Amino acid sequence: MTHDPQGATVTSTFADPPGNSPAAAAVQAAVTAEDVSKVYGSGDAAVHALRGVSTGFARGAFTAIMGPSGSGKSTLMHCLAGLDTVTGGRIVLGDAEITGMGDRRLTLLRRDRVGFVFQAFNLLPTLTAEQNILLPLQLAGRRPDRAWFARVVDALGLRDRLGHRPSELSGGQQQRVACARAIVARPEVIFADEPTGNLDSRAGAEVLGFLRSSVREMGQTVVMVTHDPVAASYADRVVFLRDGEIVTEIVRPTPAAVLDRLKSLEA
Numbered sequence: 231m232t233h234d235p236q237g238a239t240v241t242s243t244f245a246d247p248p249g250n251s252p253a254a255a256a257v258q259a260a261v262t263a264e265d266v267s268k269v270y271g272s273g274d275a276a277v278h279a280l281r282g283v284s285t286g287f288a289r290g291a292f293t294a295i296m297g298p299s300g301s302g303k304s305t306l307m308h309c310l311a312g313l314d315t316v317t318g319g320r321i322v323l324g325d326a327e328i329t330g331m332g333d334r335r336l337t338l339l340r341r342d343r344v345g346f347v348f349q350a351f352n353l354l355p356t357l358t359a360e361q362n363i364l365l366p367l368q369l370a371g372r373r374p375d376r377a378w379f380a381r382v383v384d385a386l387g388l389r390d391r392l393g394h395r396p397s398e399l400s401g402g403q404q405q406r407v408a409c410a411r412a413i414v415a416r417p418e419v420i421f422a423d424e425p426t427g428n429l430d431s432r433a434g435a436e437v438l439g440f441l442r443s444s445v446r447e448m449g450q451t452v453v454m455v456t457h458d459p460v461a462a463s464y465a466d467r468v469v470f471l472r473d474g475e476i477v478t479e480i481v482r483p484t485p486a487a488v489l490d491r492l493k494s495l496e497a
């Protein structure tokens with residue numbers, strides 16, 4: 231892949247790019263945040279984790295969320311994925327406004343339309359790799375598409391590991407199982423929270439390469455929180471948070487451009 235060494239900077243939000251109507255942008259976005267705020271606690275103890283975040287995450291694109299520690303990355307991802315509630319504003323996932331949904335509908339939406347990859351893998355220890363991968367479909371009472379399952383397993387190099395339990399797999403293999411589990415139901419969005427945080431650079435590169443190819447070759451949408459400029463450089467676009475606001479973004483990021491931008495935010 232070739233990179234512009236500086237990356238390309240865009241200052242407008244993706245939800246409303248120049249020349250596109252908001253309606254057209256909304257159609258292209260897999261998930262959209264509109265003026266989202268999140269306050270933890272109240273009174274003197276109130277923490278404003280998000281302050282009016284508006285952005286869209288394009289369908290079929292790989293977007294990374296970066297920013298200094300405490301800038302609101304995890305909070306934003308949790309709100310986008312319906313894992314946490316917002317204090318103000320709206321989140322729209324596909325055609326559904328998730329803000330204001332009750333717990334039961336949110337649980338179903340997460341099960342049916344969202345895939346997750348966490349830093350800690352979160353596999354069930356008593357199940358084999360194959361059983362872990364198929365668990366979300368099983369819980370949803372859906373029949374696996376065997377051709378799709380085979381394609382995902384082969385893309386992740388897991389064919390000869392399907393009968394192994396997590397304790398019999400390396401960290402990289404476990405995270406690849408978690409990636410397969412996230413994509414097997416063809417969710418509208420995969421949310422990845424520091425997916426390479428527990429991996430060495432080679433295993434991390436395999437996971438990131440898969441996430442990128444899931445976007446390029448399988449049409450997936452991926453939103454990833456990361457601290458790592460190299461991980462972020464696999465994305466099509468990086469949005470940067472500071473103090474709960476999106477302050478800048480880079481399209482076609484390089485590790486050097488991401489690092490420079492992070493340094494300027496932390497200065």
Ligand SMILES: Nc1ncnc2c1ncn2[C@@H]1O[C@H](COP(=O)(O)OP(=O)(O)OP(=O)(O)O)[C@@H](O)[C@H]1O
Pocket residue numbers: 270271277278279297298299300301302303304305306
């Ligand atoms: N459950 C909570 N209760 C109170 N404050 C919280 C809670 N969760 C997060 N915060 C605060 O909200 C702010 C944003 O936190 P968040 O975890 O989203 O940041 P982050 O950018 O993901 O940080 P890091 O890179 O360190 O993981 C921080 O000031 C944090 O202390």
